[in-house]
Amino acid sequence: xxxxxxxxxxxxxxxxxxxxxxxxxxxxxxxxxxxxxxxxxxxxxxxxxxxxxxxxxxxxxxxxxxxxxxxxxxxxxxxxxxxxxxxxxxxxxxxxxxxxxxxxxxxxxxxxxxxxxxxxxxxxxxxxxxxxxxxxxxxxxxxxxxxxxxxxxxxxxxxxxxxxxxxxxxxxxxxxxxxxxxxxxxxxxxxxxxxxxxxxxxxxxxxxxxxxxxxxxxxxxxxxxxxxxxxxxxxxxxxxxxxxxxxxxxxxxxxx
Amino acid sequence: xxxxxxxxxxxxxxxxxxxxxxxxxxxxxxxxxxxxxxxxxxxxxxxxxxxxxxxxxxxxxxxxxxxxxxxxxxxxxxxxxxxxxxxxxxxxxxxxxxxxxxxxxxxxxxxxxxxxxxxxxxxxxxxxxxxxxxxxxxxxxxxxxxxxxxxxxxxxxxxxxxxxxxxxxxxxxxxxxxxxxxxxxxxxxxxxxxxxxxxxxxxxxxxxxxxxxxxxxxxxxxxxxxxxxxxxxxxxxxxxxxxxxxxxxxxxxxxxxxxxxxxxxxxxxx
Ligand SMILES: Nc1ncnc2c1ncn2[C@@H]1O[C@H](COP(=O)(O)OP(=O)(O)O)[C@@H](O)[C@H]1O
Ligand SMILES: [Mg+2]
Numbered sequence: 001x002x003x004x005x006x007x008x009x010x011x012x013x014x015x016x017x018x019x020x021x022x023x024x025x026x027x028x029x030x031x032x033x034x035x036x037x038x039x040x041x042x043x044x045x046x047x048x049x050x051x052x053x054x055x056x057x058x059x060x061x062x063x064x065x066x067x068x069x070x071x072x073x074x075x076x077x078x079x080x081x082x083x084x085x086x087x088x089x090x091x092x093x094x095x096x097x098x099x100x101x102x103x104x105x106x107x108x109x110x111x112x113x114x115x116x117x118x119x120x121x122x123x124x125x126x127x128x129x130x131x132x133x134x135x136x137x138x139x140x141x142x143x144x145x146x147x148x149x150x151x152x153x154x155x156x157x158x159x160x161x162x163x164x165x166x167x168x169x170x171x172x173x174x175x176x177x178x179x180x181x182x183x184x185x186x187x188x189x190x191x192x193x194x195x196x197x198x199x200x201x202x203x204x205x206x207x208x209x210x211x212x213x214x215x216x217x218x219x220x221x222x223x224x225x226x227x228x229x230x231x232x233x234x235x236x237x238x239x240x241x242x243x244x245x246x247x248x249x250x251x252x253x254x255x256x
Numbered sequence: 257x258x259x260x261x262x263x264x265x266x267x268x269x270x271x272x273x274x275x276x277x278x279x280x281x282x283x284x285x286x287x288x289x290x291x292x293x294x295x296x297x298x299x300x301x302x303x304x305x306x307x308x309x310x311x312x313x314x315x316x317x318x319x320x321x322x323x324x325x326x327x328x329x330x331x332x333x334x335x336x337x338x339x340x341x342x343x344x345x346x347x348x349x350x351x352x353x354x355x356x357x358x359x360x361x362x363x364x365x366x367x368x369x370x371x372x373x374x375x376x377x378x379x380x381x382x383x384x385x386x387x388x389x390x391x392x393x394x395x396x397x398x399x400x401x402x403x404x405x406x407x408x409x410x411x412x413x414x415x416x417x418x419x420x421x422x423x424x425x426x427x428x429x430x431x432x433x434x435x436x437x438x439x440x441x442x443x444x445x446x447x448x449x450x451x452x453x454x455x456x457x458x459x460x461x462x463x464x465x466x467x468x469x470x471x472x473x474x475x476x477x478x479x480x481x482x483x484x485x486x487x488x489x490x491x492x493x494x495x496x497x498x499x500x501x502x503x504x505x506x507x508x509x510x511x512x513x514x515x516x517x518x519x520x521x522x523x524x525x526x
Contacts, residue, residue, distance in 0.1 A: 052425055071428040082420035085427075087444045087521050096440070097430050106436025136521040156430050 003028035003192055004049075004160060009058035010227070011044050017227040018044050019213070022058070024230060026209075029190045033203035033236065036213030040228040042196045045213070046162050049194060050075050062159050073101060076158030076191075080165045083149035084137050090148055091133040094120040097155035120155075127151055127181065143174040147181060154185060163195040167202065175199075179206060203236070210234040302491040310491035326480065330496075334477040335503070337393060338465050341400025345461075346454050348405050353412020353450075354442050359434070367413065374406030379467055386472060396468040403464040404457040408450070415449040416442055448519040455511050462504055 002025035010020035019041040026032060034042050047053045048060060051068035059067050062074055077083070084093045095116045100106040108116060124130045127147055137145060146166055153161060167175045183206065186193065197203050203210045212232040219225040264272055281304075288301040302310075314327045355362040356370070382399055389395040419442065427437045469478030477500055484492045515522070 050425070050429070071425055073429065073431040075429045077425060077429050079422045079426075082422035083426055085423060085441060087519070096427075100427060100436050100440065101431030104433050104435055106432050106440045138521060138523075152426075153429070158429065 002026065003030075003063055005059075005061040006049075007059045007061075009045075009048060009055045009060060011041070011048060011053070012056045012227075016224065017056075019229060020057075020227040021229045024211070024233070026192060028192055031186065031193045031206055031208045032195070033207030033210045034194060034196045034213060035198070035200060035203050035210060036228065038198075040213045040215065042213050043164055046164055046194065046196060049160065050077055050162055073156050074159040076153035076156065076161040078146065078149045078153050078161070078163045078166045080168050084145060084152060086137050089134050089136055090129055090140070091117055091120050091124060093137070093148060093152050094123060094155055097152050101156065123151060123155070141174075142170050143178060146170065146178060150182065150185065154189065154191070159192065161191050161193045163193065165196050165198065168198060175202070182206065204234075207236045210236045299488045299490055302494070307491045307494055311495040314492065314495055326475070327499075329475050330477045330480050331499070331503070333473075333475045334465060334469065334500075337396050337469075337476070338400065338461055341397045341465070342404070342454060342458070342461055344397065345401045345405040345408055345457075346450060348401070349408030349412045349453070350443075350446070350450055352409045354416055354438055354446065356409070356413035357416020357446075358438055358442055363413070370406055370409050370413075374410060376402075378403035378464055382468060382471065391472040396465065396473070399464045399468045400461050404461050407457055407460075408453050411453040412446055412450060415446045419445060444519075448515050448522045451511050451515040455508050458504060458507055462500065466500075 004026040006024045009022040098116050099108045211230045213228050214231040215226045215228045217226050291298045291301050319326050356366050385395040427441050466478030469476040470482040473479040481496050
């Protein structure tokens with residue numbers, strides 16, 4: 001039943017523990033929104049899910065596999081910026097998702113490339129980027145860039161999709177269009193998604209669950225002292241507030 | 257309107273660009289005329305017409321002994337040394353720079369070594385090169401390589417480190433091996449940076465070439481300048497200096513054009 005299993009995870013940099021005591025399990029196809037104050041460790045948690053860094057304590061398992069030691073094709077990632085390759089045209093950014101994995105050199109044969117370009121062309125037409133297929137990312141608007149980044153991440157057919165403030169730099173109108181885009185893709189693929197956002201409305205609109213990262217105990221003297229954890233786990237399926245129900249025990253109740 | 261917001265039109269911009277050249281030429285002509293008025297056989301600032309006729313003689317008349325036109329022989333000898341040296345140095349920089357920039361296991365041993373090695377004054381090791389490699393072509397090319405490679409390697413590795421980490425992560429999530437990342441993500445993005453760095457190191461490369469030629473050579477632009485210095489042949493020296501400057505500028509220009517054509521995704525550069 002549980003697809004992503006996070007058990008007793010903590011991450012410290014040197015002496016400073018950023019997050020600790022994280023125990024969650026996520027079913028396949030769930031959309032998790034992650035909210036919380038800046039600097040409380042949301043991106044750190046995402047890096048652990050991505051296996052870009054390893055937890056100081058605890059374990060993370062995806063689909064029952066042993067814990068990943070480095071990022072791989074199980075993980076799809078979209079950052080707020082720098083997610084696509086600036087030196088590749090839009091269409092080649094998509095083809096890269098296939099090419100990079102084919103062999104040691106990350107190169108396709110000429111025939112294979114033509115074939116993959118034809119496929120990529122169809123994907124681009126479908127997501128409304130067909131007309132810029134031959135252009136470079138620098139020529140694209142912010143919304144188009146993120147659209148491409150999401151399509152690229154999904155093109156390698158990952159097990160989980162990680163989004164770190166993907167729409168944080170977009171204007172409100174574009175954001176709404178991107179929500180529709182993401183929801184459509186999700187309905188199609190049944191992808192398990194983790195998305196960090198600063199926009200609560202967005203978190204509840206898109207997510208099945210909304211996790212709030214916070215410090216259960218604040219130190220007056222030294223705000224950096226205590227570690228953060230998931231303090232609330234909201235059920236957001238019925239559009240969230242005011243309909244949400246608390247889904248699991250909260251860590252606040254057991255704070256020291 | 258503020259001066260930071262005022263721009264010259266295309267015609268004025270051309271005139272402004274030509275102005276410093278014309279000024280230098282003008283000052284030279286005045287100086288030359290004044291000296292020649294006092295002493296018509298003065299050799300220090302030959303009249304522009306003298307330089308032109310000397311240049312014409314140098315470019316067209318074959319040497320009496322060898323029957324070859326020395327000017328072109330010198331040009332070819334120097335250009336060959338320069339291009340081979342720059343080519344070796346930049347290939348070395350590309351490979352070493354990428355490896356040092358992307359692999360911690362290469363950075364640990366080589367980054368400090370290159371940093372220290374780059375502080376060795378190249379001209380100070382020139383005698384060592386002459387002793388070890390002889391007075392032929394190899395030592396001259398070696399001086400150019402030793403002179404510019406450390407800078408190029410350090411610049412390249414820094415460029416790799418400066419690439420956004422996000423791209424490395426992204427490539428890994430798409431299943432790329434280290435080799436695939438080096439080849440498809442890093443290499444194409446540092447190539448335009450390499451061309452930029454090579455353009456900057458062309459100046460030093462010429463310096464090392466001319467220094468090596470001045471000390472031990474039997475042909476080459478630097479050799480000729482230092483040879484005719486003994487006869488105070490300013491007209492010959494000036495012709496060669498202008499020619500070297502022109503060659504260096506053309507090389508720089510060609511590299512910039514190549515960079516523009518080959519990397520259309522890359523931003524503008526000077
Ligand atoms: N590599 C690192 N080394 C040391 N401290 C780090 C490192 N990465 C992040 N931090 C610290 O961890 C805290 C949480 O960072 P982050 O996860 O980026 O926060 P968020 O994404 O919630 O804004 C920050 O205070 C940051 O300074
Ligand atoms: Mg963050």
